Every structure is written in C-alpha cells, then in structure tokens.
Amino acid sequence: MVRSPRxxxxxxxxxVPALALYGGFFLLPAVQGLRYATTDWDGYSPTFDEVGLSxxxxxxxxxxxxxxxxxxxxxxxxxxxxxxxxxxxxxxxLLAARSRSSTVLRALFFLPTVLSxxxxxxxxKFVYDPNFxxxxxxxxAVGLDSxxxxxxxxxxxxxxxxxxxxxxxxxxxxxxxxxxGINQIPEELYDAAKTxxxxxxxxxxxxxxxxxxxxxxxxxAYTTLQSFKAFDLILGLAGNPPRSxxxxxxxxxxxxxxNSQLGYAAAESIVFMVAIALVTWLQNRAGKVAHG
Amino acid sequence: xxxxxxxxxxxxxxxxxxxxxxxxxxxxxDSSSDTGATSGSxxxxxxxxxxxxxxxxxxxxxxxxxxxxxxxxxxxxxxxTVRQDISPSNDYQSTALQKLRGGSIGxxxxxxxxxxxxxxxxxxxxxxxxGQALLQKYETSLITAGATGGKQYGVPYQLVFNTPLANTxxxxxxxxxxxxxxxxxxxxxxxxxxxxxxxxxAWPGGDAANAGQLLNVLVVNNAPTDxxxxxxxxxxxxxxxxxxxxxxxxxxxxxxxxxxxxxxTGSDAALALFAQGKAALLATGxxxxxxxxxxxxxxxxxxxxxxxxxxxxxxxxxxxxxTFILGVNAKSSKQGAALAWLERLSDPAVAGVYANGTAQHVxxxxxxxxxxxxxxxxPWLTRKTALAxxxxxxxxxxxxxxxxxxxxxAGGKSPEQAAEEAQKVIDQKKK
Numbered sequence: 001m002v003r004s005p006r007x008x009x010x011x012x013x014x015x016v017p018a019l020a021l022y023g024g025f026f027l028l029p030a031v032q033g034l035r036y037a038t039t040d041w042d043g044y045s046p047t048f049d050e051v052g053l054s055x056x057x058x059x060x061x062x063x064x065x066x067x068x069x070x071x072x073x074x075x076x077x078x079x080x081x082x083x084x085x086x087x088x089x090x091x092x093x094l095l096a097a098r099s100r101s102s103t104v105l106r107a108l109f110f111l112p113t114v115l116s117x118x119x120x121x122x123x124x125k126f127v128y129d130p131n132f133x134x135x136x137x138x139x140x141a142v143g144l145d146s147x148x149x150x151x152x153x154x155x156x157x158x159x160x161x162x163x164x165x166x167x168x169x170x171x172x173x174x175x176x177x178x179x180x181g182i183n184q185i186p187e188e189l190y191d192a193a194k195t196x197x198x199x200x201x202x203x204x205x206x207x208x209x210x211x212x213x214x215x216x217x218x219x220x221a222y223t224t225l226q227s228f229k230a231f232d233l234i235l236g237l238a239g240n241p242p243r244s245x246x247x248x249x250x251x252x253x254x255x256x257x258x259n260s261q262l263g264y265a266a267a268e269s270i271v272f273m274v275a276i277a278l279v280t281w282l283q284n285r286a287g288k289v290a291h292g
Numbered sequence: 293x294x295x296x297x298x299x300x301x302x303x304x305x306x307x308x309x310x311x312x313x314x315x316x317x318x319x320x321x322d323s324s325s326d327t328g329a330t331s332g333s334x335x336x337x338x339x340x341x342x343x344x345x346x347x348x349x350x351x352x353x354x355x356x357x358x359x360x361x362x363x364x365x366x367x368x369x370x371x372x373t374v375r376q377d378i379s380p381s382n383d384y385q386s387t388a389l390q391k392l393r394g395g396s397i398g399x400x401x402x403x404x405x406x407x408x409x410x411x412x413x414x415x416x417x418x419x420x421x422x423g424q425a426l427l428q429k430y431e432t433s434l435i436t437a438g439a440t441g442g443k444q445y446g447v448p449y450q451l452v453f454n455t456p457l458a459n460t461x462x463x464x465x466x467x468x469x470x471x472x473x474x475x476x477x478x479x480x481x482x483x484x485x486x487x488x489x490x491x492x493x494a495w496p497g498g499d500a501a502n503a504g505q506l507l508n509v510l511v512v513n514n515a516p517t518d519x520x521x522x523x524x525x526x527x528x529x530x531x532x533x534x535x536x537x538x539x540x541x542x543x544x545x546x547x548x549x550x551x552x553x554x555x556x557t558g559s560d561a562a563l564a565l566f567a568q569g570k571a572a573l574l575a576t577g578x579x580x581x582x583x584x585x586x587x588x589x590x591x592x593x594x595x596x597x598x599x600x601x602x603x604x605x606x607x608x609x610x611x612x613x614x615t616f617i618l619g620v621n622a623k624s625s626k627q628g629a630a631l632a633w634l635e636r637l638s639d640p641a642v643a644g645v646y647a648n649g650t651a652q653h654v655x656x657x658x659x660x661x662x663x664x665x666x667x668x669x670x671p672w673l674t675r676k677t678a679l680a681x682x683x684x685x686x687x688x689x690x691x692x693x694x695x696x697x698x699x700x701x702a703g704g705k706s707p708e709q710a711a712e713e714a715q716k717v718i719d720q721k722k723k
Contacts, residue, residue, distance in 0.1 A: 044393060044415035046541050065689060129561050130553020153498045153556025155479050155700065198404050237557075240382035241688065244696050258386035260689045 017280075034264035043262035055267035066268060068244055069252035070275065072159045077227040077247060084223050085216065087171045092178030093204065106179070110172035118284040120152070121236025124165040128152050128237075152237060155245030162237055162246060166230055181215030182208060214229045217287050224283060228276050249275065293613075328617065337419060337620065339628035342371035344466040347375070347633065348391070348398030350384035351616070353582065365636050372629045382501055392417045395623035400630040403446060403614040405437045406683030407691075412619070418445035419620040419627060426631075426638040434614045434655040437679070438674035448614035449637065450648075451653040453672055454508045454577040454680045458596035462490055462572040471596050473603040475542070485572045491551035496562040497699050498555060504682050504695040506575040508611040509597045510539050512678040522684030523693065527722055531694060531711045540601055540707035555703040563587065577613075581665045582651040593665060597674055613680035614655055630713035633704065642709050668671035693717035 037055055041048035059066050091109055095102045112120065128151035130236050136148045149162045152189035185208065193203045231250035241255045249272045256265040347358070355376060362374045377397045379387070385404060389412055392398045403409040403418075412418050421427065422444045427435070430447055440445035466484040482492040496502045511521060514535050523529040529536070551557060551565055559576070566574035567587035573596060574580060581593060597610040618637065620630040636642055643656035648663040653673065661667055685691035697714035701707050 042411075044389065044411075044417075062720055064713075064720060065693075125558060128556065129558065130556045131561055131565060136553070150498075150552070150553035150556035150703075153553060153703070155703070157553075158556075239501060240386060241500055241692055243498075243500055243699065244692075253722060254386065255692075257687065259407075260389070 032270055033266045036263050037270050039263040039286060040261075041263040042260040044260070045259070048263065051263070055264050056142070056270065058273050059264070061265050065244075065247070066249075066252055066271070069247045069249050072246065073228065073248040073275075076159050076163050076166070076230065078167050079160055080230075081220055081223050081285050082225045083163065083167045084171050084174055085219050087167060088174035088219060089212070089216075091171065091175040092182055096179050096182040097173070106175070108173075109175055112169050112175040114266065115169070117232035118236050120165060120169050121233055123164075124168075125152075125237055130163060152246065155243065158238075158243075158245040159248075162230075165237065166233060169233065170223070170226060175199065177215050177222075180210060181212040185211045211290055220283060220287075221280065224279060225276070227289060228272075228279075317565045321381050335422070337421075337627050337631045339626065341369065341624040341628045341632040343629045344375065345399035345624075345629045345633060346375050346377045347389065347400045348379070348384075348404040349616070350379055350381040350388075351402075352378050352380070352648075352681035354646070354650045357646055360591040360649070361637070361642055361645055364642075365633065369632060369635075372632060374633055385501075388412070389415060389417065392621055393623060395621060395625070398621050399624040399626045401619055401621055402449070403617040403619060404616060404683070405448065405613060405680075407686040407688060409437070409446060409617050410440060410686055413440050413445045417619075417622055419622045421447065421620065424631070426629045426635045429638045429640065429657060430655050431657055437614045437683075437713050438617045438619075440441065445636070446619035448617045448637070448655050449613055449643075449674070450579070450616040451612060451655050452577055452579045453595050453610055453612050453669065453677065454505050454682075455595040455597045455612075455672075455677070456493070456506070456509065457576070457578065457580065458594045459566065459567065459569060459572050459589075459591050460594050461591045462488070463594075463596070466572070471599075471609075473599055474606070475598065475600050475602070478598040479545065479549075482546070487548060490569070491565060491571040492549040492586070493546065493573045493575050493700075494557075494562040494565040495550045495554050495575040496557050496559040497550070497702060498557050499559040499562075500692065500695065502559045502562075502576050503699055504691070505577050505694060507539075507682050507698055508678075508680045510542055510600055510698075512608045512611055513599060513601045513606050514539050514542075515681065518678060518681070519684060521694075522679040522686075523687055524718065525687055525690050525722060527719075531697065531714050531718065532708075537707050537711060538699065540598070540711060542598075542706060543701045546598075547702055547704070550702065555699055564668060577611075578669060579652060581669075585651065585665070594667065595669060607676070608675040608678040609675050611680050612672075612677040613683065615683075617644040639659045688719055689721045690718050693721070 038052055038057075039048040040051050095106050095109075115123075123133065127135050130136055130148070130150045135151065139145065139147050143287075149157070152158045154161075189207045189211070190203055193207050198206065226268045229250060230248065231254070233255075234242060234246055234248055234251055238251075240251075240252050241247070241257060241258075247255070249268070253265050253272060256268055307437045325465070332392060355378060358376055362376070365372070365374060379431070385408060386407065388398070388401070388403070392401055395413060403412050421442045424444075427444060427447065434451060435447050437448045440446055461489055462485065466481060466488060468481055468484070472478040472481050485492040495506060512518075515521070516529075517523070518534055520529055520535070524531060524536070531540075551562070551571055561576060562571075562576070563580055563583050564587060565571040567589040569589075569591065574584070578595065584593065597608075599606045599609075618634050620627050620634065620685045624630055637646070638656055640656055640658040640660075643654045644661070646652075647654045647659055647661060647666060651663050651665050653661070653666060653669070674695065682691065682695070685694070693714045697710040700710045
C-alpha cells in the first residue's frame with residue numbers, strides 16, 4: 001500500500017512531543033554547555049568574562065583533580081565491565097535452564113537491580129564499615145584478622161570496593177540480557193556439538209560464546225555507560241564531596257558546579273562526553289575486530 | 293484543519309532549532325531578569341506579614357523542635373504558615389544557592405558559615421538585614437560571620453564548639469581530672485586510654501564533612517595567625533610551610549590513637565563508638581551531643597581539645613563556630629513573613645526552646661539553658677576559643693585538598709609528600 005505524502009507528514013507530527021522534550025531537556029542544555037564552557041561564569045552572577053578555550057586546556061593539561069577523577073573512572077570502568085560481564089554470563093549459563101529453582105535464583109540475583117542507588121549505597125556502606133560492618137566481622141570470626149581492611153578508607157583500593165558494589169547492583173540485570181540471548185540459541189547446535197563429542201566447556205566455547213556475541217556487545221556498552229554515570233552510588237558511599245580515592249568524573253563535575261564554577265564545570269562536562277565517546281568508539285572497534 | 297507537509301515540518305524543525313541555538317547563546321549576563329537584584333516581587337522586608345513560607349535548612353535532627361516552634365508561631369500569627377524544606381547537609385552545601393535563586397523554596401533560609409554564606413550574599417540572594425531590630429537580640433561579637441561588605445546579610449543562630457567531645461568517665465578512669473595543657477600531656481592521656489582498652493579518639497576519617505573538624509583544633513595554636521588557613525587559599529601561606537607540616541606531623545602522631553579503620557569510618561559509626569563507650573573522645577564537636585544521647589549514652593560529656601603546643605604558647609583552649617546563618621531570600625515575594633519568622637526565632641524564649649531541644653547553644657542573648665548537657669558545657673561560652681578556621685576556605689576544592697592531606701597522613705602517607713601534593717592542587721585552583 002502506498003501512503004500519501006500528506007498522511008506521512010501528519011504521522012511525523014507524532015514525533016514532535018518527543019523531539020520537543022529532547023530539544024528542551026538535552027539539546028538546548030548541551031548547546032548551552034558549549035557556550036558556558038568558554039566563560040568563567042560562576043552560575044549566578046549577572047556578568048562573566050569570555051575565556052576562550054582556556055577552561056578546556058586547563059582541564060586536560062593542568063588539573064590534577066580532574067586527572068585523578070579520570071584515572072579513578074577508568075579503573076572503575078575496567079573492573080566493572082570485566083567483572084559484571086563475566087559474572088552476568090556465568091549466572092546466565094548456570095540459570096538459563098527453565099526450572100523452578102532457576103527461576104527463584106534468577107529473581108534473587110535480579111533483586112538488587114530494583115533497589116535505588118541510595119539504598120544500595122547504605123547497604124554497602126554498612127558492609128564496609130571497618131568497626132561494625134559484616135565484612136570485617138566475618139573475617140575476624142574465621143580468624144583472618146590480618147585481612148581486615150578499612151575498605152573505602154584505603155585511597156588505593158577504595159574505587160575497587162565501590163566497583164564490587166556496582167557489580168552486585170547490576171550483574172542481575174545483565175544476567176537477564178544474557179539469558180535472553182542464550183534462549184535464542186537453537187537447541188540443534190548443542191545436539192550437533194554433543195554428537196561431535198563436545199563436552200560442556202567446548203559447547204560453551206564453540207556454541208554459546210559466539211552466539212551470545214550480540215548480547216555481549218550490548219552488555220559491555222550498557223555497563224560502560226553505567227560505569228561513567230555511577231554518580232549517586234559513589235556519592236552515597238563516599239559522601240559529598242568524595243575523597244580523592246573515590247572521586248570520578250561525574251562527582252568531580254558536580255563538585256566544580258557546587259564550587260560556583262559553572263563555566264569550568266561545563267568544560268569538564270565536554271571532556272567527559274569526549275571520554276565516553278572515545279571509550280565507546282574503542283569498544284566498537286574492538287568488537288568489530290573480535291567478531292571479524 | 294491545516295495539514296503540514298514534510299517541507300513545512302522541516303521548516304518548523306529548523307526554526308525551532310535556530311531559536312534553541314540562539315536562546316542557548318544568550319549568555320547568563322544577557323538576561324535582565326536575573327541580575328541578582330536584592331528584592332523579590334513583593335515589597336521587601338516591610339511587606340505584609342502573611343502567607344505560606346518555606347524555611348530551608350539542613351538540620352533534619354532539629355525538625356521536631358522546629359515543628360514545635362512553628363506550631364506556637366502559627367497560634368500567634370495565624371496569617372503565616374511555615375513549612376520546613378530540609379536537605380541533607382552535604383546536598384544543602386552543594387545545591388542550596390541554586391534552589392534559593394529560584395525563589396520557590398527558602399523564603400527564609402540558613403547558610404553555612406564561610407564559602408556558602410559568601411556565595412549566597414554575592415549572588416544577591418540574601419536580603420540586607422542591617423538596621424533590623426532583631427539584630428539587637430544577638431551577641432554582637434557572635435554574628436560577624438553573617439556580615440560581608442559592611443552589611444549584615446544574616447544572623448548565625450547556632451553557637452557550636454568544634455572541639456572533641458570527651459567521655460569524662462573514661463578520662464577520669466585514666467587518672468586525669470583536668471584537660472592536658474600541652475601536646476605531650478595529650479599524647480600521654482591517649483596512651484593511658486589505649487592501655488585501658490578503649491580507642492582514645494573516634495574520628496570519622498571517611499566522612500569528608502566531619503573529618504575536617506579535627507583540623508580546627510590542630511591548627512588554632514600552631515598557625516602563625518588566626519587567618520592562616522584563609523591565607524593558604526590566597527597564596528600567602530603554603531601547606532608546605534613549617535607550621536602546617538607540624539599540623540600534619542601531629543596527625544601522624546595521633547595515628548595509633550584513632551579507632552581501627554579510621555580512614556574508612558563514617559560519621560554515624562564514629563558517633564556509635566563514642567556513645568557505646570568504646571572511644572573516649574569524639575573528634576567532631578558539640579553539634580553531635582544530641583546524637584550521642586539519642587543512642588542512649590548516659591555518661592557525662594565535656595569538651596577536650598588537644599593543645600598542640602607547649603602550655604605557654606597555647607593561645608586557645610578550643611574552637612567555636614557561629615553558623616546556621618539565618619537569612620531572608622531576596623528572591624522571595626514574602627519577605628515580610630520571612631522576616632517575622634526570623635524575629636520569632638530571635639526571641640530569647642523561643643531560642644531557648646530551640647537550644648534546649650537540640651542541645652546546642654545559640655547566639656541569642658539572654659537564653660536560659662536548662663538542658664543538662666548545655667549546662668555542663670556552658671563554661672565554654674566564656675573560655676578562650678578560636679573561631680573555627682576551616683571555614684576560612686572559600687574554595688571547596690582547596691579545602692578538600694588540605695583536608696584530604698590530613699586524612700592521608702593519618703593513614704600513613706608522609707607529611708611532606710602529602711603537603712606537596714596538596715600544594716600542587718592549591719596552586720592550580722587558587723584564583
């Protein structure tokens with residue numbers, strides 16, 4: 001059936017509300033961000049000075065706090081992407097079968113996903129408390145006092161402890177994506193592999209893993225974005241402002257904004273967006289290379 | 293009905309896009325409606341004393357006491373209704389200015405002393421209260437933190453002591469009946485407390501907002517001048533200077549006397565350690581007395597500041613702060629009602645209800661303290677205490693760098709290295 005041009009144009013109107021929202025709440029602030037990034041506006045004064053690109057050059061070349069936040073963010077990203085993807089895949093492989101126990105366990109592992117970030121932060125703040133938390137209490141109970149730690153108080157390791165909380169928070173969600181992928185794999189492929197004498201590991205390596213590649217791409221991309229946007233969990237765990245060991249790009253930008261440096265915070269946001277774009281592009285390239 | 297064709301739609305989209313771009317390019321200073329003027333749409337402080345007003349603050353623990361005061365206020369002035377808009381203190385520190393600028397909340401508001409108060413005043417959000425009768429009800433020397441540029445933009449309401457709380461039962465058991473007069477005496481006390489199986493000091497090193505309270509008492513007697521921390525921000529002093537290195541070295545000396553895992557301990561956990569009698573000192577301040585009592589502690593509480601010098605060189609016995617600065621929002625259309633609320637809070641009887649209900653001293657004159665803890669701490673009102681120096685920082689990144697260095701040193705980093713790293717950040721951030 002051929003649709004008349006007039007009718008098609010009318011149908012396009014249905015997109016207007018969404019476009020208006022997108023324009024008003026994303027496009028416009030994004031353009032404003034570019035504008036403010038070239039000023040020294042404090043966020044409230046009626047006047048400001050143009051500073052050209054100096055905010056941007058300062059962010060990338062002469063700001064230890066921003067560099068520290070970027071480093072923390074990359075460490076967090078690597079651990080969360082690797083840990084969450086592997087754990088989600090493992091859980092999915094173990095729980096893909098349709099049985100009553102699998103359904104119960106899937107629900108159990110998915111449960112943290114429905115909690116708010118603030119609730120998760122409260123839970124893990126308690127877990128990591130050096131004096132009252134179950135982590136150190138458990139270590140003490142089994143005679144491993146030497147392994148007791150201050151967790152979030154250890155500047156070198158704090159970001160990794162937060163990564164553990166983030167993985168616990170979202171692995172169940174990614175597990176569901178993998179289960180959907182695994183359930184799409186034709187049973188005949190496993191039958192053929194078994195006929196050829198493939199064991200469980202070989203079935204996973206030569207059937208499951210290649211067939212869930214699209215799901216893996218989705219999981220990694222989503223986890224990457226989550227890792228860059230882990231603002232509320234970090235603020236909940238580390239307090240505001242977070243100490244240097246827990247400062248990531250999102251919290252750094254927020255701290256700059258709170259410090260009445262809106263122009264500079266806008267410049268940091270631009271670098272933040274570029275960093276996300278760069279990491280996403282690298283992931284896409286790596287994915288294409290890996291999948292031929 | 294007019295039906296748009298595809299070309300019309302494209303024109304519409306292009307027009308909207310161009311308008312959005314131009315709007316975005318309209319800089320912050322181009323708006324004549326947002327000039328930071330100091331009056332709202334009403335008739336200023338002399339406006340009608342009526343309407344529903346918002347009182348913005350960060351003290352959730354004071355909510356019930358304020359509700360009691362608001363209830364009495366409503367009976368006396370039925371035309372005014374007060375609603376509390378409470379944010380957690382950290383959020384309030386970060387976002388209050390932008391929220392107040394909108395004028396939708398905080399017809400009457402509070403501000404932290406230092407960076408936040410100055411930013412709010414500079415943004416034209418505070419109404420000038422100079423000459424208002426309510427100022428007469430305050431101790432003049434205690435409300436200077438609410439003034440800038442020769443104008444009184446607010447009145448600090450709380451008088452708190454940013455001096456460690458002491459469980460005097462545990463201190464007595466350690467054989468001490470009066471506070472040590474010098475640094476060596478303090479370390480000897482800490483040794484005795486430790487030998488008795490309690491943590492000498494509970495310190496929330498994992499909570500940036502409260503970890504920095506200890507800096508106040510470690511700085512006041514070491515600093516060459518009372519405004520030395522502020523001068524770090526302007527570049528006149530450096531954290532690599534000898535006096536600040538002494539401060540950092542004293543943090544290192546205190547390392548064995550903090551509780552286990554102190555760099556990862558939050559404020560609530562430190563409070564619990566102290567309230568349960570597992571720690572003898574709580575290195576925060578008098579604003580946590582009511583929290584300690586709420587956890588069921590019944591032991592007597594006093595303040596005990598480590599004197600960081602020899603007795604003859606000590607200039608101060610502790611630290612105080614005048615904060616919770618009350619103000620009227622210049623963007624509010626109900627400034628008359630907001631002022632009436634501040635006048636109510638400034639009444640000595642009402643201020644007494646607040647003080648005794650929250651276990652905090654106030655800056656209002658003639659208040660009768662009946663709360664046993666306030667009575668016990670009353671001698672500190674006349675003792676030689678310095679105004680808390682950490683609030684001299686107006687740049688939060690610089691304050692963070694300095695306070696982060698103290699936690700790192702306590703955690704094991706060398707004072708020199710921590711100081712150098714902090715100074716590098718300060719050099720990058722100072723204006």
